[in-house]
Amino acid sequence: MEIVVLGSGNVATHMAVALNRAGHKIVQVYSRTIKNAEQLASKVGAEPISGLDAIHCSAELYIFSVKDDSLPDIVSQMPPTTGVWAHTAGSIPVSVLSPHKERGVLYPLQTFSRDRTLNFRDIPLFIEGESEETVALLKELAETISGNVHLLSGDKRRFLHLAAVFACNFTNHMYALASEIMDEEGISYHLLNPLITETAAKATKMDPHTAQTGPAVRFDEKVIRKHQELLNDPRKREIYALLSRSIHKTHQ
């Protein structure tokens, strides 16, 4: 399939590389900053562009993978094109892409970082389309890069994105707070690696409610009080108190 990629961030990069590897032709990569467009374009053999007036108008698919806030602005500047328009955002309705008619969504449920190589085949891809034809095209495309493709409405997708914030962003922030505690004591943060790995492994095999361990689920008030005394940082203390209460309430 002939594809134009709009965006050059982590999601755009990982997806363009996966599509290119699957044999699709990335015709152009657009970024407001030409250097960023060039960087991704060179990886996938595409033409880099930094103006929307230069866009190739007869591609089969336009993937909008830009910051949520920039999306309406970019859409408003798009010239008329053939083909399907699809965005990759979790919390934005497909209607952001109107008045273009063949519009849809291609949402990858994963956390992307620049220097991480990912096996795209394992990444759940959630698609939505305004017509049967668009759904069929996005499904066919999605299945060339992922073995985990699902049709999901925008109403449900935003809850999926919300759950992902808890399971990924907030989880990662817990690791960050743990690393601050370890660093302050001069203990290597990466001693936590087997604990982090096993906690995640349990959550993928078991119900996380059953997997819960620690002082809060036992409501071990002595340990909870001692831990709070060790925390000088009021922000960490507030988080400790709120999450311990929440775990306790869940397991009452």
Add this chain to the structure above:
Amino acid sequence: MEIVVLGSGNVATHMAVALNRAGHKIVQVYSRTIKNAEQLASKVGAEPISGLDAIHCSAELYIFSVKDDSLPDIVSQMPPTTGVWAHTAGSIPVSVLSPHKERGVLYPLQTFSRDRTLNFRDIPLFIEGESEETVALLKELAETISGNVHLLSGDKRRFLHLAAVFACNFTNHMYALASEIMDEEGISYHLLNPLITETAAKATKMDPHTAQTGPAVRFDEKVIRKHQELLNDPRKREIYALLSRSIHKTHQ
């Protein structure tokens, strides 16, 4: 080594099984509830006992792996014995085992669940001892079951335990909250598996501050507001707000 294990919970079980496999003789397993003692004892070829007066008094090591709150009570009822006494708790000072003189700590930094098989060799074991002889004995023993043994003072160990609460218990609670959101929408929670696995994998390879993604780190107020509107549960809404603020402050 001849070892008596006091306790029959998850930590006691995983540790007794690992010690038994490494060739040590588990002489007795004590639990207040004889059925629990029997269950673990049968796994490691030990004698189950439910009274502290029945304890074998000339073992080389007594491992106290009971609930933190029960520990002082059990210690106070212990008959005089030879050998070293060691507990497995993260937040309890070694002094809880006085007046016995040869006392120490053997703290495994891991989350243990009944039905999970673990490779004990990867688990970091933190030891402490009141004398050089006790340290030497605990180190020798620890190295027979783990390739990740460290000497650490009780003062530092309690910070390690505190960091572990963030990296494991709070992290797992985030998975539990995500699963509640998914369940309410009728979307399979385990679709989050690749996201959970990659988030944890990143945290073991990168600095979690660098690994952070999501609306809070970008301070995408629109998405944050929309997510909060989706949350009917005031507890989840409070957690969402506090953690988003904390991520934002960390990355300002």
